[in-house]
Amino acid sequence: MHHQPENSMDLLPADALKKRSLGLSVSDSPDLERLGLLDNHFRMTLGELARTVIIAGGSLYYGGHLHPEGITTFLIEELHRYGRRDRPLKVCLAWTVHQAMTPEQIKEQKDYLGLFGEIHFLSFDGERISMPTEPTHPNQFTAEEKSRALSGLRSYMTKNTDARILIGGKRKEFEGNMPGIVEEAIFSIEQRQPLYLAGGFGGATLDIVRTLRPDHAEWFPIVNDPDDIDEREKLGLERLQKAVSDTSWNGYENGLNEEENQLLSASYRPSEVAALVGLGLGRLLTANNL
Template sequence: MNYREPLSQKVVAISISESDDLAVRGLADEHLRDAMTEISRHLLAMGARLVYGGDLRDNGYTRLLFELVARHRRDADIGDSRPAFSNYLPWPVHSTKPRAYLSALREDLEGIGELRCLDRDGRDMAENDLVQLSPDDFTDQDWADSLTSMRRTQTEVIDARIVLGGRVTNFKGVMPGIAEETEFALEAQQPLFLLGGFGGCAGDIAADMDLLPRTGKSTAWPGREGFSRWRSMDLANGLLEDEVATLARTVHVDEAVALILRGLLRLQEASA
């Protein structure tokens, strides 16, 4: 990677989590993981830096992105010392981990990516200020405030966001995480790539924006009513209206990757 890569100056956030309705669509968790892997791999190859806000589960998306970026760094002949991947951890997530664990993780990520531990207001915390707490020490309001702050902080540093999947039940925060991240991107008029074909929260949002047919059974979740005011042009992602609709419904990873890169490169050319 070098600064002449087409997307070398772009920071792209990946918003993804498990979908409640994958099985209904004839899909499995592996389809979501494969989609994220291929999208991320192509973005890295084009020079983009990736941002994700998530937990540290052994089988979670954070770990998958760590491994993907590490493999890319090994395989690529690069001279760019900037972190290829930034993982933002909200206060209740990193505070339940021992400081030694976080320090070891940072060492493992050296030269690959960075771990950003945030306080309740979304500000970076120094390693010496990290204090381990019990999960029982955090209220629902602590979670909601911390998650919202983390997502606002992300929005300030990224150039585009890609959204797919997302639970609409059993979530923490004022609304599903995918919804809040999507809302912030729309309000900031940031390029937003919405993949609704994998269902979940992204699928609901795509339907509410009239990019997908509405199903007979619809799940209500906090904040959902606000998305019906947005339309395809509000995504500001460099794609034509029919391309936006195609991306919103496709479950074919190659097609999704091609459309995402097409939109980002068009935006790059327009700003040159």
């Protein structure tokens, strides 16, 4: 029997996701304008995802900065609406990020997160540390150091989450060896983790869809502009294909059927994206307790 995504919340009663965590891989998409979408669509989708997971008792892992106008602040505001006070949001900070913060800034952010979230400070290699040391040379990291710290962050998030959703993603002007969302997908594949590829916002996520399920990306034609192609992304997508081949796992074992995954690959509707993720997580729990 085919389930409609709108009914997915029935599969996630309160506490259904207790002790379960969803990793958020979210980054600006270069395709928003071309798709006629606004940044607000992006944030509304995150809000709906947060609602779906938080109401069901789960946790969210997000690796990012703590800028006042950033995604972390937005997620905290969403959590205030749903009343969970057991720190369901885990904000993971790469070494190069927290080393650029003063002790005062860190205290301020901890106070702001309060009962709604906690900060996980990471070492260069992605090990959790209790508190960052006093910054020695903030903002003076080499490109190689930044890349290593970001890889450590992504590895930590993969080890500590049960599934991951990908949305958007830069194709160029990214830090690291490849677009972050591509590397996060690779880590998830290597750990045989379910993936939810929300391709409706374009970006590197849709490039991943096109690599793994070309027919799911036919709705958005490729623009053959050489300036939009970064060789590092090409190499990253090749590495993704190799990881799929090596593990015999492509992330689509996520509780959704082919038709539903295809819908997730094209949808830009916040409620629909969140409902599909909830539907998949609910089925995974029912089938094998995730």
